[in-house]
Amino acid sequence: MLKTIKIPEEAYRAAKRLGKELEKEKAAEGIYNVKLTTAISYAISNTLSELEKKHRFRAAAGGWKGADTEKILDDIYRGRRFRTRNLTFE
Numbered sequence: 277m278l279k280t281i282k283i284p285e286e287a288y289r290a291a292k293r294l295g296k297e298l299e300k301e302k303a304a305e306g307i308y309n310v311k312l313t314t315a316i317s318y319a320i321s322n323t324l325s326e327l328e329k330k331h332r333f334r335a336a337a338g339g340w341k342g343a344d345t346e347k348i349l350d351d352i353y354r355g356r357r358f359r360t361r362n363l364t365f366e
Contacts, residue, residue, distance in 0.1 A: 291312055295312055
């Protein structure tokens, strides 16, 4: 269902420019004639995706507090010494 919203003139021009850039760059497979609503939807979903990434990053901050980093690093480097794949050539 489509809704009518009011946006500032500057945002309208930016959305039109984004639509033209999406067409030119073929940002998504099968995009040839980008409508204004498609450009706005693309911008909104892209922005939300970036905000979610930032939120996940911030939520992880401090997650390692109190961890024994020396032991973790030792485990990582010890694990790298052994092959995990059996490489045989005939």
